[in-house]
Amino acid sequence: MATTLEGAGPRARARSTSQSPRRVRGIGGWIVRILLGVVFTFPLLFMFVSSLKPDQQIFGDLSSIAAFLPVGNLSLDNYGAVFDRVPAARFLINSIGISAVTVVLGVLINSLAAFALSRMRVRGKGIILTLIIATLIVPFETLALPLVWWVNQLPWLDINGFSLSLTTGWLDTYHVQIIPFVANAFSIYLFHQYFESIPKELDEAARVDGAGWFKIYRQIVMPLSGPAIATVSILTFLPAWNSYLWPLMVVQSEELRPVMIGVQYFFQLNVSWGEVMAYSSMITLPVVALFIAFQRSFVNSIASSGVKG
Numbered sequence: 001m002a003t004t005l006e007g008a009g010p011r012a013r014a015r016s017t018s019q020s021p022r023r024v025r026g027i028g029g030w031i032v033r034i035l036l037g038v039v040f041t042f043p044l045l046f047m048f049v050s051s052l053k054p055d056q057q058i059f060g061d062l063s064s065i066a067a068f069l070p071v072g073n074l075s076l077d078n079y080g081a082v083f084d085r086v087p088a089a090r091f092l093i094n095s096i097g098i099s100a101v102t103v104v105l106g107v108l109i110n111s112l113a114a115f116a117l118s119r120m121r122v123r124g125k126g127i128i129l130t131l132i133i134a135t136l137i138v139p140f141e142t143l144a145l146p147l148v149w150w151v152n153q154l155p156w157l158d159i160n161g162f163s164l165s166l167t168t169g170w171l172d173t174y175h176v177q178i179i180p181f182v183a184n185a186f187s188i189y190l191f192h193q194y195f196e197s198i199p200k201e202l203d204e205a206a207r208v209d210g211a212g213w214f215k216i217y218r219q220i221v222m223p224l225s226g227p228a229i230a231t232v233s234i235l236t237f238l239p240a241w242n243s244y245l246w247p248l249m250v251v252q253s254e255e256l257r258p259v260m261i262g263v264q265y266f267f268q269l270n271v272s273w274g275e276v277m278a279y280s281s282m283i284t285l286p287v288v289a290l291f292i293a294f295q296r297s298f299v300n301s302i303a304s305s306g307v308k309g
Contacts, residue, residue, distance in 0.1 A: 114191030
């Protein structure tokens, strides 16, 4: 019995010694994560806290930690002033509608394109996928002016009451803010990489049972692609919500403008930084809420896409 205890002692000490560096690395990793989280949270915290303060107090607190603390003369007056200064409710409704429709159409169109390239027998699909990915190197600014010309030449079916008429030009409409951004090369790539990780034996079994390609897409592949759908939804929502240059070029009517255009309203006359912070907090909240809701699926999809690529 004594021999057994003596023999187990060194092994136990060696095991404890080997686990100590791992424990230290684990604690160090958590400390780094916490510090990074604090650093990235400070701007959001400053924005929200400043939205509750008058301008004089915002500038007075900049030299101390009070700039990040809800102390002093706090109120919701800046939020009320936002709605008096700009049609914020209308801008929010417009952006929510435009972003939601863009996300739904983007998930549908991009997943169908990726499904065809991943699961169906298409000649030259490797070249097609390469050309799609190559479009990512072209900045939008180089395409903006030609795209404005093209959308101004396109026809559209206009509905006026019970009558239909064919019009030319998409400028100053909702669909000009949606349709040009539905197809996205990076979304196609993400879906394609995720679809490649799904066993193709499932397709073969479904084909034996008489299922067509669309049924395989709808009932097999897409239900298994939740992380990819969440990731594409976030990556489609962000540029749609943050769009500024394109609406500034193609939308003139105030009732059609998205939230980002509203930022310039606060810099036209007297700038109130408390109102700017309040408006910024209002338009940042949906983005933060969306990411928190889908963060696990987002990380899983990015990780799996990198491994399978």
